[in-house]
Amino acid sequence: MATLTHVPDLLRIATAGSVDDGKSTLVGRLLYDTKSVLADQIDAVTKASVDRGLQGPDLSLLVDGLRAEREQGITIDVAYRYFATPARSFVLADTPGHVQYTRNTVSGASTAQLVILLVDARNGVVAQTRRHAAVMALLGVPQLVLAVNKIDLVDDPATVFAEISAEFADITRTLGWSAEQVTSIPVSALHGDNVATRSEKTPFYDGPTLIEHLESVPNVTDRREVGLRFPVQYVIRPRTTEFPDYRGYAGQIAAGRVSVGDEVVILPSGTRTTISQIDTADGQLATAHTGRSVTLLLAEDVDVSRGDIIASAADAPEPVQQFSATVCWLAEKPLRPGARLLLKHGTKTTQAIVGGLEVLFDEQNLSVIDTPETVELNQIGRISIQTAEPIAADDYQVNRESGSFLLIDPQGGNTLGAGLVGDAVSPLHLKELV
Template sequence: MTTAPLIDGSGATSLLRFATAGSVDDGKSTLVGRLLHDSKSVLADQLEAVERASQKRGQDTPDLALLTDGLRAEREQGITIDVAYRYFATPRRRFILADTPGHVQYTRNMVTGASTAELAVVLVDARHGVVEQTRRHAAVAALLRVPHVVLAVNKMDLVDYAEPVFAAIAEEFTSYAASLGVKDIVAVPISALAGDNVVEPSARMDWYGGPTLLEHLETVPVGTDPSLEPTRLPVQYVIRPQRGQGVSAEYHDYRGYAGQLASGVLRVGDTVTVLPSGHTTTVTAIDALGAQTDIAWAPRSVTVRLADDIDISRGDLIAAGRAPVPTKDIEATVCHLGERPLRAGDKVLLKHTTRTVRALVKDISYRIDITAPISEGGLEQRSGAEGLNVNDIGHVTLRTAEPLALDEYADNRRTGSFLLIDPADGTTLTAGMAGEAFETVRATEPVEEDWV
């Protein structure tokens, strides 16, 4: 039976971005390789290369993990050490897969891979059950507001495909993830090595009546209704054709503001607010792919023309409907990615959408222990943190040199997130998720004027 493809608002086959995570040796790379192989997403020459590499290592069958562990260091160590992105498609849906490392010291890579994901596949070895790294990955998925989580209980062939083993692991993980606020959790028993329940249903686990992993990936709801989201267009470029450039006379006075819609729907005639200035105007035209259109929705790239001549430049935000209040004081949950610790008093650059401003780390309130047992108040907070080291997650207060229009991350993942950058060498230090933002500055907490 042929299943109809899922179509998004633009008329194209829908796209799912998802990330995989799991402890070392849980079989994550093998799972991704099996998923690509059994869904006929591997080219013949790629499979031949994997077969040759497997033979050189003395293996009788192709090691499907080699389809994702593409770096030489990964192959030599037998582990994944970097985020590997893979693109594949089935008749129902297109996919962008971020295969993230399992080692504790690469938790930051999992943050990178899951930051844009709509679904996270957390892999668990059926022999070991839920371990510390499993809880860490569940906590990261919850903090990043990943809408859907799949628990893939792997290596069921090594526990004789026993239903009680799967049920106990599924119950423990579901309880933990739900306590973190994850609402949609699906558990699937699989054997990546044998192919059970990855693409095809397993005859050896007839006690399981749910979907295979691929079937769930193909049918899980993608995105949200753009009409229910606040409209946000970060300005990337101001287009002003000049005389003598071969443009017709009608475009001599053309002024368009180009960017990618971060969220929501934009229509001709909409009243919009330009932030941080706060000026309001009306959309008179929308250009997309060289043609005019009356409507555009995220994540389409468009050029917008406005009724009034307003001073707008790269980094400004065009918003329709409920707009965030620009502020210089930001409270946020952050994951520190850099090798250099982040400390109170550090001067950094803050990049939000297309805008980059100077900022000061005023305070590091606490560090979150994402491996500690869940209390009634949520994840454990360890106050008095002197700084954040690599892979640490904590709460910070920032002061920026210019006002920024950030949404709450819980409301908008695109315009509620930001990066902290080392101004000395451009290194990415920290990934941030805006929490409570307040408008007033505490007079009792002066800020160094030479920086902000």
């Protein structure tokens, strides 16, 4: 009989912080200390570091793969890396620090269950720290780690760490996080202090190392559990003599779980039926969970097309055509009221018109501006949208996968904006931070 092996669960994390705070070095240290890089990669990094005149390997080069980044020593794109410990597997996004790359930060952190926000111990909490914390609050990131980096470069590390941690705690509390959701750790990414091993240089700190915390933090996927959300990607009808009546609906489970016999509703039509079979490439399943690609068969022959959502009948969202949303604008041309765009939600794409621009989030000052005239590149605002066809979307604060969408240029097909369904800006007490 085959023995069952333990498969570590997956935690999606991201880094953020100001330029030169050491994000890429920290990521490189995580990869290096967990033995997640090959020997030839270390050799290449060591050679490149020696060419720069450095004494040892610059671990940030394990992440900064773009030539422009290596030449400038900064991160300008989102770099994804994978590493694992015996307790857990990780997907990590290293995001840029420059203000003009806020859109990349939003992209990297949008799926994160935990964000490591770095500050330089010599500089403390700066404007970019506050800005990134507010963006993480908008995105609904469940857990934060404040990594006070370069702790070895300050004269009184205990006092500096206490002051920075207290100031950051005030900010995150105002933004809606509880004390249990935020953890502060003094580290030196360059030397590895409190990253994988506990450092004797920080006797004032008795908490976990960064890796210990990453291994033990609750794996929170969403703020609230929801039922099945299954965007239909493809309708499978083989029409063969072997399967003359086969009709399956293929896609990936965006949220929740599904079991044979479950009652479901087809959205936006509202037709109710039950699950009769769950097929995969490896055979049939009795139950499937979030992230699994499956083909669902229904008990009745109902009308289902690509773009429809098969949802749990118990908590299915109400399809809407007019709603408010928070959008991060990604295009050079500003967004104005009356813009006609395409909106992609799940596997459904429909025409959409932007109504009013309700609120602009001023990330420079951590404040809000009412009724702006435009939303510019990298800015975040709340807008009203009307779609040609109804979409079955949850509020983003309820479920991130089924509450997000893209705005697309109908002519060129380029992505213009990333949106969050609901009033994500308004719950934040941003004006208290100014």
